[in-house]
Amino acid sequence: MILNLNRRKELLISPVGQIPPWVSQDIAAHMHRIFRLTARITPLLKSIDFAYDADRNQYHSTRILEVLDQQAPESCAKILAITKEDLFIPILTHVYGEAQLGGKACIVSISRLLTYGESGNIEKGHKRMIKESAHELGHTFDLRHCEDPLCMMHYCRKIEDVDHKSDRFCRYCSILLNDAIQEMDL
Numbered sequence: 001m002i003l004n005l006n007r008r009k010e011l012l013i014s015p016v017g018q019i020p021p022w023v024s025q026d027i028a029a030h031m032h033r034i035f036r037l038t039a040r041i042t043p044l045l046k047s048i049d050f051a052y053d054a055d056r057n058q059y060h061s062t063r064i065l066e067v068l069d070q071q072a073p074e075s076c077a078k079i080l081a082i083t084k085e086d087l088f089i090p091i092l093t094h095v096y097g098e099a100q101l102g103g104k105a106c107i108v109s110i111s112r113l114l115t116y117g118e119s120g121n122i123e124k125g126h127k128r129m130i131k132e133s134a135h136e137l138g139h140t141f142d143l144r145h146c147e148d149p150l151c152m153m154h155y156c157r158k159i160e161d162v163d164h165k166s167d168r169f170c171r172y173c174s175i176l177l178n179d180a181i182q183e184m185d186l
Contacts (some may be wrong), residue, residue, distance in 0.1 A: 009184050011037040011137070012072065012079040014044045019082050023110065023129065027082060030130045031137060036181065037077065044071045048085060061087040061098035061107055068105040077184060078140045080133055081107040084114075096132045096156065099139035106136035112159065128162045138173065141180040146173050 013028045024041045032039035051063040064081065072079045087095050087109040096113060099106030113132060114125035134152050146153035149161075151170035156162045169177060 009037045009077050009181070010075050011035060011039045012044070012076045013039060013041045014068070014079055014081045015041065016043065016045045016048055016081050016083040017085065019084060019110075024082060026126070027080070027129065027133050031080065031133060034134050035078075035137060035177075042073075044068065044079070045081065048083060053088070056088055058086045058088040058094065059083070059109075060089070061095055061109075062089060064107050065098060065100055065103075065105045068107065069100065069103065072104055076104070078137060079105045080137055081105070082133075083107060083109050084111050085109060086111045096128075096162065097136040099136040101139050101144075102142035103140055106140050108133050108136055113162070124163060127167065128159070131162055131165060131167055132156075134167075134169075138169065138177060141177055143169075143173055143176055143180075146170055148172075 011031055013024050015024045028039040028041050045067065048059050048064050051059045053060055068079055068081055087098065089095055089098060094112065097106060097108035108129065110129050113128040131152055138153050143153050145155040148154060148170040149164060150166045151173055152165060152167065153169060153173045154165050
């Protein structure tokens with residue numbers, strides 16, 4: 001699925017494993033709108049078992065980012081992997097996603113975002129996955145965590161924080177993001 005013909009600034013959406021097609025398509029459409037980049041869906045990794053930690057029963061996201069970065073095609077400016085496996089970094093119990101700050105690769109797990117019952121309904125889950133995908137991609141454009149609790153770059157410790165923030169970047173983060181995207185043209 002290609003949403004734009006400008007291949008110089010291609011954003012690769014890379015589902016890993018059994019991700020429902022609507023998830024990848026929806027994320028691609030929203031990331032195209034938010035970042036104004038070509039959005040193409042292409043699976044790069046068949047499995048992330050190499051990052052599995054049996055003691056935690058989770059997947060180490062930093063290891064996945066390293067492999068994604070190595071496997072990304074040249075036409076790709078940024079890559080967003082999507083998994084339903086639960087992710088972690090050693091200092092936290094879990095992460096919704098992780099990114100290479102100022103780099104090429106990021107990953108988002110929908111395992112805790114698309115939960116039902118107490119955590120919300122499908123509409124809430126949909127909004128969460130879009131916000132967190134944009135958040136992680138924002139990091140690849142060198143955006144840091146923002147103090148504005150409504151900005152998509154705000155750090156979220158719990159799912160309620162994700163629900164509370166808006167689906168937009170604050171004025172400051174928007175300016176930094178626009179500058180970073182314009183630098184890609186050089």
